[in-house]
Amino acid sequence: MSKGNQVLEELTSKEYEHGWTVNLEADEAPKGLNENIVRFISAKKGEPEWLLEWRLKAFRQWEKMAEPKWPNVTYPPIQYQDIIYYSAPKQKVSPTSLNEVDPELIKTFEKLGISLTEQKRLTGVAVDAVIDSVSVATTFKEKLSELGIIFCSFSEAVREHPELVKKYLGSVVPMNDNYFAALNSAVFSDGSFCYIPKGVRCPMELSTYFRINAANTGQFERTLIVAEEGSYVSYLEGCTAPMRDENQLHAAVVELYTMKDAEIKYSTVQNWYPGDKHGKGGIYNFVTKRGLCAGDHSKISWTQVETGSAITWKYPSCVLKGDYSVGEFYSVAVTNNYQQADTGTKMIHIGKNTRSRIVSKGISAGKSQNSYRGQVHVLKRATNARNHSQCDSLLMGDQCGAHTFPYIDVENNSARIEHEATTSKIGEDQIFYCLQRGIDEEAAVALIVNGYAKEVLNQLPMEFAVEAQKLLALTLEGSVG
Amino acid sequence: MNTAVSHDLVKEIIGSLDGAKLTAGAASRQQALNTLEKSGLPGAKHEEYRFTPITRFLEKNFTGPASATPSLPSVDEFLINNLEANVLTFVNGQFTPVFSKIISPELTVTPLSEAITRQNPLVERYFQKILETESDPFALLNTACWQEGLVLHVPEHTSVDKPVLILYVNDATSGQVLSHTRILAVIETGSFLSVIEKSDSVGTNPVFHTLSEEWVVKENSHLEYCKIQNDSGKICQVSNTVIHQADSSLLNTFTLTLDGQLIRNNLKILIDGEQCESHFYGLYLLTGNTLADNHTVVDHRKPNSFSNELYKGVMDGHAKGVFNGKIFVRPHAQKTNAFQSNRNILVSDTATINTKPQLEIWADDVKCSHGCTSGQLDEEAMFYLRSRGIAESSAKALLLYAFAAEVLAPIQNETLKTYLDTLIANRLNKNF
Structure with a gap:
């Protein structure tokens, strides 16, 4: 197995591909957090009084809360007063066309493979690019607005559609839901807002690329998607971040709200800087994601491919309130070197005949720790609730760990809940089978891992599936030794 | 959790014990007490006691430090019919020789307090060595205030052919009972022992019983362990059972829970040898307001061992079932096979189940799986x-x-x- 080791070494010594810094003249808030900073952010964004009040309320609640300690991750204490809570790329006038956008920015997008020009139009993806917390360009807006779909940055939504934002902001993730959600509610800089009107099927995949750019800047995104009765939308979120030595905190909040017969499909590929091979640096990704199936027959589907971040800590959840509503969670989480991931989902069955499905595939290599933590809760009135969960872990190397913490709480006797989990390594016989047929070890591992994760990758839209497969191969090929 | 209240409670419980009898092992008692006074008893926010409100039960049902004096004429009604066994009986936390008999001469049984005073080498070597008292607040409580215990010893290459029946009888006819008991058992190389534990109570007053047990199973030995909890009294029982397995040992455990108010079983199996085999089975058939909570841990510390766990439950009435099964596979425990399954049926629409099977694996060449279900009859x-x-x-x-x-x-x-x-x-x- 020396070849395996060699490949593993090559892989682990590989520098982060997307690691570079673009010099943007950032418009920053002073370090630290207090009421004045919250007011500064709000004023900077020209927000109405009610939103400032909302932020301040969240901030006061946050001050009273304590950072949670229960996840299976370890990290040095975060100095919340050393973080810069606001930084915007400097722009003198708001751009009316792409030509007016800072050319440095455009270059960044090109490096990332996000083209805001013709190329992207051909692929049919509308991109709302977020760089350092401010949306700078939005494409396909007109086409979407013909259908009545609103897809814009969060600040624009506050300006243009305050009644919608006011109605739904915090309706799924209350401002005091948890420590990081409260922090986000107080200082969120920008994010995406999406509204699909009644009966409309969004004709294209909506996508946002997030990117952290200035040093020492925490990124506090806020995404809110509302799907009215009978509508459908598929939303993609992808992340890459430049190489950084200091840990960066990212505490985003994503809220999904579906009415009767509506469906939201939310896909994430997360490839932020995981730190170097000694575990130095990397992003702390502490995210609150939750969807509410408010109406009957509604559906929310989360798909995530997590390969980056020093620490990933998130549980995209579904609150199945409407009768016959459906929640799905598909996840592949890969950790290498000193990465830590504590991720999973919550399925809260409230309505009758609600169904949920959980497929989680964890892969740990190097000295990493990978945990699945999930809860399936069937409340008393949730007659005929149905859940199936499957959590598999694959271990590569003898210094990594895989952990499973499923909570199953059933209060209704008609519920059918099944949970199964396995942990194993890549079978030597499987690799031998491939080798025997002239497939080298590297390709064999890629083949086996892709097969292992296929159930999840299949759920991704085309554009993402390709990227995700590449990411998996990049992180794992040859990790068996 | 209101820690002030539970601090008082801890003091009351300690105050309820006869100070004169608590001299044996004074240093470890004091240490446990100090830790306990800091931490208090677990409240609803305590991860391991989220669904099992023992502290609340104690606060609600127990007043003052008094513990009733037993007045039982006989314990015959609690024996198992036709079972020829060595009988060891505890009444209200005290070992009671008149209700006990030993028919297997190869088995040595010594009261723990006596063993400590006479500096029995078994105590020096094993007592409080494998039970990590810090891991559970009720283990701490038990360490601080155990009233009596037994030291069981099976010499090398000896098969004790008659099982040992340990009876825990609590007589709450004249008042509430608080009892705290301990077991230390050592089964030397190449030996066999079968143990049955049974708890019963009489009277309608509340009973609180903690028991901490340490079982040392040496190389090539075999332990059969069966626990029967069918106590219809108003009993709250917390047991901490730790079983340590050395190379090539075999273990079968079976826990049957049928009755009681609040039952909490912490069963921990330390597989500290190679080629070990462990089967642990459990069944909880609950009705009424019974809450039964089984927390099991199997800790694979050495390579090449096998463990298999199967716990099943049927909940009726307002019963609550709680299950938490942890499998740890330590970094060097390669070639471990560990399986776990928890299956539940909720019969009534007021019964609940909270289950949390948990795998924590640090070795790569292993086969581990768990499964759990909750459903109804086909x-x-x-x-x-x-x-x-x-x-x-x-x-x-x-x-x-x-x-x-x-x-x-x-x-x-x-x-x-x-x-x-x-x-x-x-x-x-x-x-x-």
Whole structure:
């Protein structure tokens, strides 16, 4: 197995591909957090009084809360007063066309493979690019607005559609839901807002690329998607971040709200800087994601491919309130070197005949720790609730760990809940089978891992599936030794 | 959690004990007490006691430090019919020789307080070595204030052919009872021991019983361990059982919970040797307001061992079932095979189950899996039986019995097996 080791070494010594810094003249808030900073952010964004009040309320609640300690991750204490809570790329006038956008920015997008020009139009993806917390360009807006779909940055939504934002902001993730959600509610800089009107099927995949750019800047995104009765939308979120030595905190909040017969499909590929091979640096990704199936027959589907971040800590959840509503969670989480991931989902069955499905595939290599933590809760009135969960872990190397913490709480006797989990390594016989047929070890591992994760990758839209497969191969090929 | 209240409670419980008898092991008692006074008893926010409100139960039901004096004339009604066994009886936390008898001469039994005073080498070597008292607040409480315990010893290459029946009887006829007992057992190389533990109480006053047990199973030894909890009294019982396995040892455990108010079983198996085999089975058939909480841990510390866990539950009435099964596979425990399964049936619509199977693996060359289910009886199976003229209640009983009886399979002793089988059949109203 020396070849395996060699490949593993090559892989682990590989520098982060997307690691570079673009010099943007950032418009920053002073370090630290207090009421004045919250007011500064709000004023900077020209927000109405009610939103400032909302932020301040969240901030006061946050001050009273304590950072949670229960996840299976370890990290040095975060100095919340050393973080810069606001930084915007400097722009003198708001751009009316792409030509007016800072050319440095455009270059960044090109490096990332996000083209805001013709190329992207051909692929049919509308991109709302977020760089350092401010949306700078939005494409396909007109086409979407013909259908009545609103897809814009969060600040624009506050300006243009305050009644919608006011109605739904915090309706799924209350401002005091948890420590990081409260922090986000107080200082969120920008994010995406999406509204699909009644009966409309969004004709294209909506996508946002997030990117952290200035040093020492925490990124506090806020995404809110509302799907009215009978509508459908598929939303993609992808992340890459430049190489950084200091840990960066990212505490985003994503809220999904579906009415009767509506469906939201939310896909994430997360490839932020995981730190170097000694575990130095990397992003702390502490995210609150939750969807509410408010109406009957509604559906929310989360798909995530997590390969980056020093620490990933998130549980995209579904609150199945409407009768016959459906929640799905598909996840592949890969950790290498000193990465830590504590991720999973919550399925809260409230309505009758609600169904949920959980497929989680964890892969740990190097000295990493990978945990699945999930809860399936069937409340008393949730007659005929149905859940199936499957959590598999694959271990590569003898210094990594895989952990499973499923909570199953059933209060209704008609519920059918099944949970199964396995942990194993890549079978030597499987690799031998491939080798025997002239497939080298590297390709064999890629083949086996892709097969292992296929159930999840299949759920991704085309554009993402390709990227995700590449990411998996990049992180794992040859990790068996 | 209101820690102030539980601090008082801790003091009250400690105050309830006869200080004169608590001299043995004074240093470790004081240490445990200090830790406990800092931490208090677990409240609803305590991760390990989220669903099991023992502290609240204690606060609600126990007043003052007094513990009733037993007045039992005999414990014969609690024995297992036709079972020829060594009987060791505790009444209200005190070992009671008049109700005990030892028929296997190869088995040595010494009261723990006596063993400590006489500096018994077994105590020096094993007592409080494998039970990590810090891991559970009630283990701390027990360490601080155990009233009496027993030291069991099986010499090398000896098979104790008659089982040991340990009876915990609590007599709450004249008042509340708080009892705290301990067991230390050492089964030397190449030996065999079968143990049955049974708890019962009389009277209607509340009973709080903590028991901490340490079982040392040496190389090539074999331990059969069976726990029967069918105590219809107002009992809250917390047991901390730790079993340490050395190379090539074999362990079978079976826990049957049928009755009680609040039952918490912490069962921890330390597989600290290679080629070990561990089977642990559990069954909880609950009705009324019973809450039974089984927390099991199997800790694979050495390579090449096997563990298999199967816990099943049927909840009726307002009963609550709680299960938490942890499997740890330590970094060097390669080639471990560990399996775990927890299956539940909720019969009534007011019963609940909270289950959390948990895998924590740090070694790569392992095969581990867990599965858990919650559901109801298969409608097709019911229909099959109904269509053959079997009444609904009988069909239900038959199916539930079939579901439950699977876990009896590993029990070797036929008399015991028949006894358990009768208990299960009666509980499920299987009358044919």
